[in-house]
Amino acid sequence: MNGLYEQAMAVMDELGEKAKLKAGDLVVVGCSTSEIIGSKIGTNSSPEVAGIVFKGLYDCAQKMGWRLAFQCCEHLNRAIVVERNCVPNAEIVNVVPQPKAGGSMATLAYAHFADPVVVEEVKADAGIDIGFTLIGMHLKKVAVPVRLEHNRIGEATVLAARTRPRFIGGSRAVYREDLL
Numbered sequence: 001m002n003g004l005y006e007q008a009m010a011v012m013d014e015l016g017e018k019a020k021l022k023a024g025d026l027v028v029v030g031c032s033t034s035e036i037i038g039s040k041i042g043t044n045s046s047p048e049v050a051g052i053v054f055k056g057l058y059d060c061a062q063k064m065g066w067r068l069a070f071q072c073c074e075h076l077n078r079a080i081v082v083e084r085n086c087v088p089n090a091e092i093v094n095v096v097p098q099p100k101a102g103g104s105m106a107t108l109a110y111a112h113f114a115d116p117v118v119v120e121e122v123k124a125d126a127g128i129d130i131g132f133t134l135i136g137m138h139l140k141k142v143a144v145p146v147r148l149e150h151n152r153i154g155e156a157t158v159l160a161a162r163t164r165p166r167f168i169g170g171s172r173a174v175y176r177e178d179l180l
Contacts, residue, residue, distance in 0.1 A: 004036070004049065008056025010150040011128060011158050016064055018146050019126045019162035023065030026086060028124035028138040029057060030071040030078075031105040035131025036154035042073065050104035053130070053153060054112065069122050070109035071135055072102040080122050080138060081106045084115040092117045125163055131156035142166050 012027075021027070031053060033046040061068050069082040076095055079102075095118050097106040110116045126146070127135040130153050136143060140163035151158045165179050 004052040004154055005056040007150065007153045008053045009060050011130075011148060011153060011160070012057055012060035012064075014148050014150050015126060015128060015146060015160050015162075016060070016066070018148070019160075021064065021066055021126055021162075024067065025125040026067045026069060026122060027061065028069045028071060028080065028122060028127040028135050029105070030127070030129045030131075030133030030135040031103070032073075032131030032133055032156060033104045035156035038155035041131055041133070045099045045104045047099055047104045047108065049154070050108045054105060054108050057128075058112070068109070069124060069138065070106045071133060071138060072097050072106040072118070073133075075101045076106075076118075077120070078134070078137065079118050079120055081109045081113070081116055081118055082122060083113050084117045087117065087119055087122060090117075090119040090122075093120055094118075127161050129159040129161075132159075136161070139163050 032041040033049040034044040035041050036049050067086045069080045072079045097110050099107050122138050123140045129135045142164050143161045146160040146162050148160050
């Protein structure tokens with residue numbers, strides 16, 4: 001358990017820097033607490049580990065003004081726990097995540113958020129995948145890998161991505177460098 005909070009903070013800080021996240025951007029997080037403690041994904045869910053890692057992610061996001069969305073496990077079809085004000089027009093689904101049906105991290109997010117809802121999908125600006133949870137379906141159309149130096153939380157591998165607008169117009173188009 002030692003260092004999980006700091007590792008989570010370091011991952012978020014580095015993602016924010018490399019992805020050039022701005023206040024208001026939405027970051028989706030998929031997290032296997034089983035993988036963090038060295039077990040196979042889906043076999044050893046840990047609410048205690050979720051609490052420590054959530055605090056690191058959440059504290060960093062709050063400091064930077066980013067919004068967070070947490071992906072549930074496959075038992076809930078990778079639905080998303082998010083604050084209601086992040087998805088004002090989304091269709092809400094009727095489920096409350098549990099450690100063995102949704103995952104410990106999604107369960108903790110649901111309990112911690114001020115006004116949590118679960119939706120089937122979001123279109124996030126960036127994402128963190130802790131332990132091979134497959135968050136890609138919740139990113140905007142063009143996802144770009146972000147190589148992190150801080151690429152582990154506990155025993156879990158951390159993958160990250162940012163998004164960028166699609167290129168349109170072909171070879172004659174002029175593109176904005178600040179959006180890449």
